[in-house]
Amino acid sequence: MKKLFLSTLLFMAVSTYAQTNFEKAVTDKISKMEQAKTPEDFTAVSNDFARIGDKEKTQWLPYYYAAQASIEKGRNLMRTGKLTELDAIAAEAQNNLDKASDLSKDNAEIFILQKMIHNLKMMVDPQSRFMSEGMLGADALAKAEKLDPxxxxxxxxxxxxxxxxxxxxxxxxxxxxxxxxxxxxxxxxxxxxxxxxxxxxxxxxxxxxxxxx
Incomplete structure (x- = not known):
């Protein structure tokens, strides 16, 4: 019984330590993303988050934040008029968001980022893409609102x-x-x-x- 008790305590201690390491890693990268200013900064943060996701394998948040960092890179470039790069950046974001979605179905936060990805793609050519990307974005936001109004x-x-x-x-x-x-x-x-x-x-x-x- 004593051995079982000690084994349980050891398991709990290891689990708590691992969880704390994961939380610290994600928190640190969120802080980096908040401080990011250049497209290169956002790329580095996105890659860091993706590596955390690949290591953890069951956690949706690292992939979510990897996608968000790519979206913020796109929005940064959009403000400076570099619209031709947005399709490639949207594809980067979509790749990580799909991984997050696979791990967390029917998640309003994921649908919110999906809307933002469609917005990036629409801004490449708003006139010709409004009926496609604009409508897809509106649909994603409607799904988010149904889940978390x-x-x-x-x-x-x-x-x-x-x-x-x-x-x-x-x-x-x-x-x-x-x-x-x-x-x-x-x-x-x-x-x-x-x-x-x-x-x-x-x-x-x-x-x-x-x-x-």
Whole structure:
């Protein structure tokens, strides 16, 4: 009995240590992603997350964050007008997001990133791709909302769409700001499932609301 008790304690200690190492690794890389500024920074972080995922094999979050880092790289390039690179970056993100999806089905956070990938692809040629990538993105966001209707990142992406869409196509700066406010209100009460789960987006909502005309 004493040996069994000691073996159980040893197993628990090893499990806790391994879990702590995993949590620390993911937390450290999230911090790096938050500090990233260049496409090269985001590439390095994405590769780091993917390596963690390949090592752990059963954890969806490293692949999720690897995909997010690629998306942020794409958004960084989009702001500087380098649109021709977005298809390749979207493919990088999709590769890791598919791995995350295989490990975590019906996950609103994964559908949210899927929407963002479609947005990247649409921005290569918005006029010709709106009916394809735009509709696929809207479908992904609708799936996310069905699974987690109070998720503030859903409202954040809706706000972006409304804010940046020209008025002749149904967009509105004022309605977009209203949706950013809704997102910020949701962030005040929304709780991630774990300390490692996605918790990004609040700063962007605050930015738009603090810089409104």
């Amino acid at each position: 109070e998720n503030p990142r859903i409202s954040l992406l809706k706000a972006e769409d409304i804010y940046y869409t020209p008025e002749q196509f149904g967009g509105s700066k004022s309605k977009g700001l209203e949706m950013f406010q809704k997102s910020l209100d949701q962030f005040k009460v929304y709780q991630p499932k774990t300390t490692l789960d996605p918790n990004w987006g609040k700063g962007e909502a605050e930015y738009f609301l603090s810089n409104k005309p």
